[in-house]
Amino acid sequence: MSWEKVCDPSALPVGKGIAAWVAGRAVAIFNLGQQGVYALDNRDPASGVSLLARGQICELAGELYVCSPLYKQHYRLTTGECLEEPQLKATKVDIRIDETGVWLAGA
Structure with missing residues (x-):
């Protein structure tokens, strides 16, 4: 797997x-501080529009989700699974952070 540097951690x-x-x-990259850093494909599976990074972060039943700003589906940050419509799934992207940068797995 190849890794691509996206930015410095402070960014x-x-x-x-x-x-x-x-x-x-x-x-879409979500930095939740002590709760971790997550990455999903930015494309909303319900609409096809690239906007998940603009979604509201929430916790439901102990799991972290991003709520799509368009149709309001909740996608689990750890897996990309949709709470309301199980057939929908945002692609999870591997992410790592070290002192040299924020790194995402390339395709």
């Missing part, structure tokens, strides 16, 4: 999502 805002272009696709 990630805490508590919200940002979008990055990695290996030919838009990726």
